[in-house]
Amino acid sequence: MEETQEKKITHNEDDKLMIDHSYDGIQELDNRPPPWIMWLFYITVIWSALYGGYYHWFWQEEVSPQESEYQAELLAATEKQEKLKASNPEKYSFDETKITLFSEAADLDAGKALYAAKGCVACHGNLGEGNAVGPNLTDEAWLNGNTPADVFKVIKHGNPAKGMMAYKDQMTNDEIQKLTSWILVSLKGSNPPNAKAPQGN
Ligand code: HEC
Incomplete structure (x- = not known):
């Protein structure tokens, strides 16, 4: 073998x-x-x-086919975005620069209801007096400013590093505006018992 x-x-x-x-x-x-x-x-x-x-x-064009394809898609997406913005300005184009305070009782009541419904009480107290976590919202001292725009912004975008979460996915601009109005018109200066010492300026 x-x-x-x-x-x-x-x-x-x-x-x-x-x-x-x-x-x-x-x-x-x-x-x-x-x-x-x-x-x-x-x-x-x-x-x-x-x-x-x-x-x-040997490609002679300024932009490669991939590049021009990308540009075309970008343009289409931008147009779509513009259309979407125009279709619902309340949702897509509203920001703190456009905020005004509501003064109607119905709007303020709606703000108050949101304060309880969205869990703000957990960190800012039932009456906005503040607690171990969140600051007092009734006094004259503010950590992030006290203009309607400041308050609107801090509710919408939060201050996650300091423990205040963003509410932009849980409330519409209109709701945040009502909440902001209630805080600045009704809550501020209400002098609740057990108020937390002022923070900020
Ligand atoms: C998990 C706790 C927590 C919850 C829930 C919470 N906050 Fe806050 N909030 C904080 C903390 C902490 C700060 C302070 C942030 C900082 O130091 O800038 C704050 C700051 C704020 C401020 C700015 C205060 C200032 O002095 O500048 C406002 C206004 C406010 N919260 C409103 C709300 C509202 C309205 C809700 C409910 C929709 C809410 N917060 C829910 C913890 C919370």
Whole structure:
């Protein structure tokens, strides 16, 4: 058995392919890969030359196809965004620069209801007197300013680093505006018992 194996290797075509080295008697044939894999290789080489030429070396336009495609998508998205903003200015274009305080009792009552419903009481007390977590909202001292815009902004965007969360996903601008109005018109100066010492200025 061993003999025939030996013969097979030394007496046929494989002879020519034998590589001239031996590792502890183990030898190696220099077989060519099958044609299909060679073709795959040639085709990828040709393809890379065509691709590089078309996209990198000989492209004459200022912007590449990818770039112009991106610009077109960006433009479409911007247009869509503008349309969306125009469709609902209350939601998308309103910010603290446009805020005015409500003075109607119905709006102030709505603000008061939101104060309880949204859990503000947990950190600012039932009467806005403040507690171990949140500051007093009834006094003249404010950490973040006392203009309607300041208060609106702190409710909408919060001050997460200091423990005041943002409410922009839980309330509409209109609701935040009502809440702001109630705080500044009704709550401020109400002098509740057990008020927390003033913080800020
Ligand atoms: C998890 C506790 C917590 C909850 C809930 C919370 N706040 Fe606050 N709030 C704070 C803390 C803490 C601060 C102080 C932030 C700082 O130091 O700037 C603060 C600050 C504020 C301020 C600014 C006060 C100032 O002196 O500048 C306002 C106004 C305010 N909160 C309103 C609200 C309203 C309205 C709600 C409910 C919608 C609410 N907060 C819910 C903790 C809370």
